[in-house]
Amino acid sequence: MKIVDEKFNLLQRFISWREKHITDKQFILVLSLLVGLFTALAAYVLKFLVEYIKEFLTENFDSTGANWLYLVYPVVGILLTSLFIRKVVRDDISHGVTKILYAISRKQSRIKRHNIWSSVCASAITIGMGGSVGAEAPIVLTGSAIGSNLGSIFRLDHKTLMLLVGCGAAGAVSGIFKAPIAGLVFTLEVLMIDLTMASLLPLLITSVTAASVSYLLTGTEAMFQFHLDYPFALERIPYAIALGIFCGLVAWYFTRAMNWIENIFRRYTNPYVKFVIGAAMLSILIFLFPPLYGEGYDTITLLLNGTSSTDWDTVMNNSFFYGHSSLLVVYLLLIILFKVFASSATNGGGGCGGIFAPSLFLGCIAGFVFSYVCNEFRIGDVFIPEKNFALMGMAGLMSGVMHAPLTGVFLIAELTGGYGLFLPLMIVSVCAYLTIIVFEPHSIYSMRLAKKGELITHHKDKAVLTMMNIESVMETNFLPVRPDMDLAEMVKVISKSTRNLFPVVEANGVLIGIVVLDDIRHFMFRQELYHRFYVDKFMRKPQERIYTNDSMEEVMHKFDKTGAWNLPVVDENNKYKGFVSKSKMLNTYRQVLVDFSAE
DSSP: OHHHHHHHHHHHHHHHHHHHHSOHHHHHHHHHHHHHHHHHHHHHHHHHHHHHHHHHHHTTOOTTSOOGGGGTHHHHHHHHHHHIIIIIIOSOOOSHHHHHHHHHHHSTTOOOGGGGTHHHHHHHHHHHTTOSSBSHHHHHHHHHHHHHHHHHHTTOOHHHHHHHHHHHHHHHHHHHHTOHHHHHHHHHHTSOOOOOHHHHHHHHHHHHHHHHHHHHHHOSSOSSOOOOSSOOOGGGHHHHHHHHHHHHHHHHHHHHHHHHHHHHHHTOOOHHHHHHHHHHHHHHHHHHOGGGSTTOHHHHHHHHHOOSHHHHGGGGTTSTTTTOGGGHHHHHHHHHHHHHHHHHHHHHTTOOOBSHHHHHHHHHHHHHHHHHHHHHTTOSSSOOOHHHHHHHHHHHHHHHHHTOHHHHHHHHHHHHOOGGGHHHHHHHHHHHHHHHTTTOSSOTTTHHHHHHTOOOOSOHHHHHHHHOOHHHHEEOOOOOBOTTOBHHHHHHHHHHOSSSEEEEEOTTOBEEEEEEHHHHTTTTTOGGGTTTOBHHHHOBOOSOOEETTOOHHHHHHHHHHHOOSEEEEEOTTOBEEEEEEHHHHHHHHHHHHHHHHOO
16 A cells, blocks of 8 residues: 555656646657557567467468368357456457547547557457457557556546547557558548647657557568559559449448348347357358458468469468369459458457458458459450559458548558559549448448447537537536425425526426426415415426437537527436536537647
8 A cells, every 4th residue: 555655646746747847748749659669569469469379270281171170269269258358357348449439539538447458468369269350450449548548647638638549549550550651540530530730740759659669570561562563554543443332332241241240249148149159150151261260461462462373272272162263253252251240250259359450351352353353354455453453452441441541542552562553542442432431421430439429520510519428518406396396385495596497306206397487486475375386387398308318419409499598307217317508518518629629
């Protein structure tokens, strides 16, 4: 206890010293550098663990046929991860990016401390043992948790915490992919952190720091080796547009199918039932289609560097399809079809991982299949380089799934060094994004929060309303009255109150009406009426009720619709909780807007 008190006092002295000698802006820059450093180290540890576990388990596999251990490893991986999460972490750590968005909009950018390490451990076990998901979303949650908790230790305000959460996400993407520009753009597009001069420099420092640390630890080579053998030609632009539309449709299928499968898993409350269903589905799919094992980056490397059927056919190694080169396209199309089942089964069964890697994996295969089919069936007179279109497909699918075209462009360019294809990358990304927004207005990360009205957007008005909540504007100093009270009792209550509104509640707390002081002012002092008039005779029905689970956008709509200045708040059982006034709403709105928009 004494040691804890000494540490607390030391921290207090440091905070006091810092406030006197270092400005907030300078301190934020220092913290952003630390966030970049710690996040890059966490990314390195996670990638090392994933690769080590995978190599240890699969290095002796026979490439000329199916391997029955593919039926075992994913099951064990999901079981271990599920037990780790339920017995050690005891918290939900899935859907990492969605959790960050929720923390920004609803928890004042505060992320639990265990997220600094729990996602790394859980995803390493899941992916290393075959889980068909990516390590990127868990490391993004880890990075954001590092930023959030560093800011919390030094008691920084909500606005600064939001920036540090964004720095953590930018550092995670920069560190794990060696892509500093993509890290910055990801934070702006996906987390929707506003780009101001106050936020730009910390985000850049974190991104550059994380990428530099990754270069020191793993070398300066791009994550995927790619050599541009066929420079882009203008006659291929129509094919790039068609590929973008195709990627947008695949992204739509992936998004809808993943939500559908996850909803099936949500129907079951028993974790062991979820485990049996998810593990069985995943192990069977990996046994039939080994490229579904883990992140699938080996397949991406193969398709980006292969130059002939001999190279491409190796994608069917370790499976029943080995040696059947005529079935290559069918095999890859089946992988596109079943990848979403494998990824959903991984997370639904109790594993931990994200959709970064599945997006890249599917995009690479989609681009390759598109170009391969065009060349095989001679669609047009133009040769379509398979490796180029596999690269472009990665950008297209990531743009579609994440609704982040700029992230798709810069990430793929930095991942592969394919800057010579910048124009077609942009074409494919934009076309994929324009295709999917016809069917899905929100990304796979944000759709759950958007449905609940809990999503921060670049729309300033909606963003400010999202950051507010009922508790922050509700007033509870209104004295309730009963419907069977007579006027004499009502006057006694009025004499003790400072408000001119009185909720009328039954014995069980249910709100049935309100009394407005102006309605009874003209007869409230006539003593001859004190025992003849009762509250249920002069109360009025509220114009509208605000429910505790209403979004602030719904609350504002109710005020606009009724023209009221005060509305009662009730829970889902209509039990009275308090009142919200329009003036309190507007004052809180203005304060949040000032904090949110400040440079």
